[in-house]
Amino acid sequence: MARMSSVDRRGELIHAALRVIAAKGVAGATTRAIVAEAGMSLASFHYAFTSRDEMMRELIAFVVENETNAVFAEIDFGRDIRETLRNGLQGYFLNVQADPGHEQVMFELLQYALRTPDLADLAREQYARYHAAVIELLHAAEKNANVVWSLPVEEIARTIVAITDGLTLAWLADRDSAASARVMDFAADSLARLATVSEPVRTKEHVL
Amino acid sequence: MARMSSVDRRGELIHAALRVIAAKGVAGATTRAIVAEAGMSLASFHYAFTSRDEMMRELIAFVVENETNAVFAEIDFGRDIRETLRNGLQGYFLNVQADPGHEQVMFELLQYALRTPDLADLAREQYARYHAAVIELLHAAEKNANVVWSLPVEEIARTIVAITDGLTLAWLADRDSAASARVMDFAADSLARLATVSEPVRTKEHVL
DNA sequence: GTCTATAAAGTGATAGAC
DNA sequence: GTCTATCACTTTATAGAC
Numbered sequence: 517m518a519r520m521s522s523v524d525r526r527g528e529l530i531h532a533a534l535r536v537i538a539a540k541g542v543a544g545a546t547t548r549a550i551v552a553e554a555g556m557s558l559a560s561f562h563y564a565f566t567s568r569d570e571m572m573r574e575l576i577a578f579v580v581e582n583e584t585n586a587v588f589a590e591i592d593f594g595r596d597i598r599e600t601l602r603n604g605l606q607g608y609f610l611n612v613q614a615d616p617g618h619e620q621v622m623f624e625l626l627q628y629a630l631r632t633p634d635l636a637d638l639a640r641e642q643y644a645r646y647h648a649a650v651i652e653l654l655h656a657a658e659k660n661a662n663v664v665w666s667l668p669v670e671e672i673a674r675t676i677v678a679i680t681d682g683l684t685l686a687w688l689a690d691r692d693s694a695a696s697a698r699v700m701d702f703a704a705d706s707l708a709r710l711a712t713v714s715e716p717v718r719t720k721e722h723v724l
Numbered sequence: 725m726a727r728m729s730s731v732d733r734r735g736e737l738i739h740a741a742l743r744v745i746a747a748k749g750v751a752g753a754t755t756r757a758i759v760a761e762a763g764m765s766l767a768s769f770h771y772a773f774t775s776r777d778e779m780m781r782e783l784i785a786f787v788v789e790n791e792t793n794a795v796f797a798e799i800d801f802g803r804d805i806r807e808t809l810r811n812g813l814q815g816y817f818l819n820v821q822a823d824p825g826h827e828q829v830m831f832e833l834l835q836y837a838l839r840t841p842d843l844a845d846l847a848r849e850q851y852a853r854y855h856a857a858v859i860e861l862l863h864a865a866e867k868n869a870n871v872v873w874s875l876p877v878e879e880i881a882r883t884i885v886a887i888t889d890g891l892t893l894a895w896l897a898d899r900d901s902a903a904s905a906r907v908m909d910f911a912a913d914s915l916a917r918l919a920t921v922s923e924p925v926r927t928k929e930h931v932l
Numbered sequence: 933g934t935c936t937a938t939a940a941a942g943t944g945a946t947a948g949a950c
Numbered sequence: 951g952t953c954t955a956t957c958a959c960t961t962t963a964t965a966g967a968c
Contacts, residue, residue, distance in 0.1 A: 541839045543751055547962065557935055562963060620838065623893075627832055630896055631749045639897040667910065674894065675907045681893050682886025688838055689847040699883045702875065706914035755944060765953055770945060 525564045529554050530575045538617045542624045573635060576625050580642045583622070591653065597661040598708035604653065605680065605700040612684050613693065619684050647673045663711035672710060679703050733772045737762050738783045746825045750832045781843060784833050788850045791830065799861065805869040806916035812861065813888065813908040820892050821901060827892050855881045871919035880918060887911050 532554035536545045547568050551561050565571040592603040612619050626642060629635040650673035658665060665672060679700075687696045740762035744753045755776050759769050773779040800811040820827050834850060837843040858881035866873060873880060887908075895904045 541835075543839075546960080548960085558962090559935065559964080560933085563933070566963095568962065620835070623831075624835055626893070626897065627749075627828070627835065630828065631751075643894050643897040671903065671906050671910065674891075674903050675887075675910055678890025678894060678907060679883075679886055680890070682888070682890035683882075685834070685889050685893075686851050686882060686886060689834065689851040695879065695882050698879050699886060702879065702883060702918075706917075709914075710910075754942080756942085766944090767946080767953065768951085771951070774945095776944065 522564060525556075525560065526571075526574065529556070529561060529564055529571060530578055533571065533575055534579070534621070537624065538621050542628050569632075569634075572628070572632075573638070576629055576635060576638045576642075579622065579625060580638060580645060583642070583645060591656075593657070593660045596708075597657060597663050597711040598704055600657045600661060601707050602701065602704035604657075605676075605704055606697065608680055609683065609687075609696060609700060612687065616688060620688060623685070643677070646677045650676050658711070658714075661711065662714055664714040665710055666712050667710050672707065676703075676707070730772060733764075733768065734779075734782065737764070737769060737772055737779060738786055741779065741783055742787070742829070745832065746829050750836050777840075777842075780836070780840075781846070784837055784843060784846045784850075787830065787833060788846060788853060791850070791853060799864075801865070801868045804916075805865060805871050805919040806912055808865045808869060809915050810909065810912035812865075813884075813912055814905065816888055817891065817895075817904060817908060820895065824896060828896060831893070851885070854885045858884050866919070866922075869919065870922055872922040873918055874920050875918050880915065884911075884915070 529550060533545050533550045536549045536553050540549065547561050548558060550571075551558050561571075565574075591600070591607060593600050594603050626639055629639040629642070647670065651669045654665065654669045654672055657663075683696050683699055687693065737758060741753050741758045744757045744761050748757065755769050756766060758779075759766050769776075769779075773782075799808070799815060801808050802811050834847055837847040837850070855878065859877045862873065862877045862880055865871075891904050891907055895901065
């Protein structure tokens, strides 16, 4: 087989590992399954990585890094803040339904990280990134709808992440899409209450 | 070693397995680790269970069955519905903080069930029970605070389970107790809005 | 750098003595 | 019923030919 730079091979193995994990779970991602998926020999794995643990650490760092806010990025700002929130949540959820495996993998990797002492920092970072992504979104929504949040955005972001995680877990278990959609409606309503119409910037004579 | 009825030995092995899972995760719960914890020989395991899979199925059914609403059972009804909700959520969360391993095990078992085709029904049942337990609580709170819920209790229950699951996952990752507590306060406020003061049963002359 | 072959340890499950 | 010993297999990791 053709030569390949070390970084390329590492990346290729990580992507192959992610495909294997999606199909068979973390437990099924053996070095043999991964090299078979990548079309390499077993020895090539250990040429690229000193151990399976090392690869798993790099893999988790990779997914945490690349857990794009793609879902949120393509958010559809509606007429008001409630619609923005609703669109964001429903958009996220459509994505979960379209590719349930992806979120399941993220949950599995989170638990793997929580179980592996060396990887605890990655679990923390994973949530820091989720929260940061949502905070950014909340600021964008704030500007777009001309409102200000009456609670710290950190707090609102944590609530949104909790709702999406919780809804996703329950949906993965019972696949009740209708019930999940209604919960998101309620969540959007409740969160929208936290936005108050911002005073437009005016001169002093305009009081009330 | 003394003889033991088959059901006793199965129960003992399941409890030993739960201790092993708490300490080392589902992946670490090998038949050898389990019998070592239970103080039995490896052969005894296969005398009680035909296979490890059979035991895992029974173990999950057991924890789902016994995922008592203990947390919720000892709920402290406050002065009003908001306090009841707040006490319920904070009470649950104190329990998570006191024994983080327990919830982590529940999440791991959920994912194990989701990955094992034969066990998908157990995952569904797990959430059906969570939802049912919270619904029962919502009815109790309704009576206690003399209010009626303006949304179907199924919907409210799903929201509460989603919030608790989501908060627990984030807390397991970053251990930010203060932030979690604030989210629960907001959740209690939002949910309390769904309770409207119920019309006391009166005769017709009392209009408004 | 990439391969085959194999080492060393761990896995679930079973046979057969007692 | 309970044990020891072992089978058959899989795992990660490495040695050594090319």
